[in-house]
Amino acid sequence: xxxxxxxxxxxxxxxxxxxxxxxxxxxxxxxxxxxxxxxxxxxxxxxxxxxxxxxxxxxxxxxxxxxxxxxxxxxxxxxxxxxxxxxxxxxxxxxxxxxxxxxxxxxxxxxxxxxxxxxxxxxxxxxxxxxxxxxxxxxxxxxxxxxxxxxxxxxxxxxxxxxxxxxxxxxxxxxxxxxxxxxxxxxxxxxxxxxxxxxxxx
Amino acid sequence: xxxxxxxxxxxxxxxxxxxxxxxxxxxxxxxxxxxxxxxxxxxxxxxxxxxxxxxxxxxxxxxxxxxxxxxxxxxxxxxxxxxxxxxxxxxxxxxxxxxxxxxxxxxxxxxxxxxxxxxxxxxxxxxxxxxxxxxxxxxxxxxxxxxxxxxxxxxxxxxxxxxxxxxxxxxxxxxxxxxxxxxxxxxxxxxxxxxxxxxxxx
Numbered sequence: 001x002x003x004x005x006x007x008x009x010x011x012x013x014x015x016x017x018x019x020x021x022x023x024x025x026x027x028x029x030x031x032x033x034x035x036x037x038x039x040x041x042x043x044x045x046x047x048x049x050x051x052x053x054x055x056x057x058x059x060x061x062x063x064x065x066x067x068x069x070x071x072x073x074x075x076x077x078x079x080x081x082x083x084x085x086x087x088x089x090x091x092x093x094x095x096x097x098x099x100x101x102x103x104x105x106x107x108x109x110x111x112x113x114x115x116x117x118x119x120x121x122x123x124x125x126x127x128x129x130x131x132x133x134x135x136x137x138x139x140x141x142x143x144x145x146x147x148x149x150x151x152x153x154x155x156x157x158x159x160x161x162x163x164x165x166x167x168x169x170x171x172x173x174x175x176x177x178x179x180x181x182x183x184x185x186x187x188x189x190x191x192x193x194x195x196x197x198x199x200x201x202x
Numbered sequence: 203x204x205x206x207x208x209x210x211x212x213x214x215x216x217x218x219x220x221x222x223x224x225x226x227x228x229x230x231x232x233x234x235x236x237x238x239x240x241x242x243x244x245x246x247x248x249x250x251x252x253x254x255x256x257x258x259x260x261x262x263x264x265x266x267x268x269x270x271x272x273x274x275x276x277x278x279x280x281x282x283x284x285x286x287x288x289x290x291x292x293x294x295x296x297x298x299x300x301x302x303x304x305x306x307x308x309x310x311x312x313x314x315x316x317x318x319x320x321x322x323x324x325x326x327x328x329x330x331x332x333x334x335x336x337x338x339x340x341x342x343x344x345x346x347x348x349x350x351x352x353x354x355x356x357x358x359x360x361x362x363x364x365x366x367x368x369x370x371x372x373x374x375x376x377x378x379x380x381x382x383x384x385x386x387x388x389x390x391x392x393x394x395x396x397x398x399x400x401x402x403x404x
Contacts (some may be wrong), residue, residue, distance in 0.1 A: 080387055120326050147387045150356030157347050185282055185349045186385045189254050
């Protein structure tokens with residue numbers, strides 16, 4: 001059992017996701033996940049600190065990736081353009097290939113209050129880190145905070161639409177569409193219903 | 203001790219806020235709050251379910267008030283106008299008189315992870331309820347969700363600026379200013395720094 005296990009992490013993730021869906025996150029133990037994956041609990045804990053990390057282990061990578069994309073955005077980009085570029089970069093390089101996993105993960109999180117709260121905290125942390133990255137670009141407050149919060153609102157809503165839609169529709173397209181819709185919604189004097197947007201070729 | 207206590211709730215709130223600031227939320231017991239207020243624990247529990255409710259007991263009132271304001275906004279108002287009207291209504295009728303309490307509360311919450319998370323969850327719940335109110339006005343998704351999330355981003359940032367600023371500057375003014383700034387930030391081709399806003403009379 002001490003031998004190297006090919007793709008142990010992938011097998012543990014698959015087993016965990018199956019069990020969370022079958023019996024709920026709260027009713028699944030690490031011992032059961034390891035057993036389903038044909039591995040030991042010890043191997044589980046070499047890959048994950050706890051059973052929640054199977055769902056949130058990617059949060060730090062996502063945050064670092066997003067911040068780096070904002071840092072690397074061309075200086076001529078406005079704060080909002082830099083954020084949308086970073087979000088579509090994240091979409092393309094992290095999420096597009098993982099539609100099924102994202103769907104399963106979303107369903108598991110929706111079924112558990114503690115996990116829903118953890119997801120909100122993750123988004124708030126992303127907003128804080130993104131605002132900080134904008135300040136490094138010389139964007140002052142409140143523009144930095146507002147753009148970062150608006151970016152997370154777009155990401156949250158676009159992600160939700162992507163997860164609940166067909167895999168063929170790229171998340172990056174939905175993010176850009178949501179950005180246009182937010183822009184329409186926040187423009188004074190616009191009613192910004194789907195109808196008025198449809199007329200604008202959105 | 204069973205007698206009616208004049209303004210027991212106000213005395214308990216004052217005692218709790220003092221103790222949370224002096225020794226931290228996590229190191230304060232209900233027994234200590236009651237003692238400081240010159241009341242019994244039993245009286246405390248007639249007013250609050252637990253020590254966290256001293257800080258979050260107003261959440262339901264806030265949500266109901268905000269939703270009612272969105273419901274009552276004139277039909278001609280755009281989704282975003284309805285939300286800003288609701289937020290400024292909440293500011294005027296609930297918060298303006300409570301600047302010092304809001305400052306104390308914010309400092310207590312900032313010092314405690316659990317309370318910061320609770321505050322995020324409260325905001326997310328407000329966004330959900332506001333989006334629902336917009337749908338009742340006939341606003342379709344994603345405009346309803348985007349406007350609601352944008353509204354909460356404005357509220358969060360405006361509230362923070364109000365709490366950390368002088369009591370004389372009304373929260374409702376800061377909300378309206380933040381709305382204009384969000385609009386500038388999300389307009390394509392706008393860099394939306396404070397400088398460019400200053401030139402627009404914001």
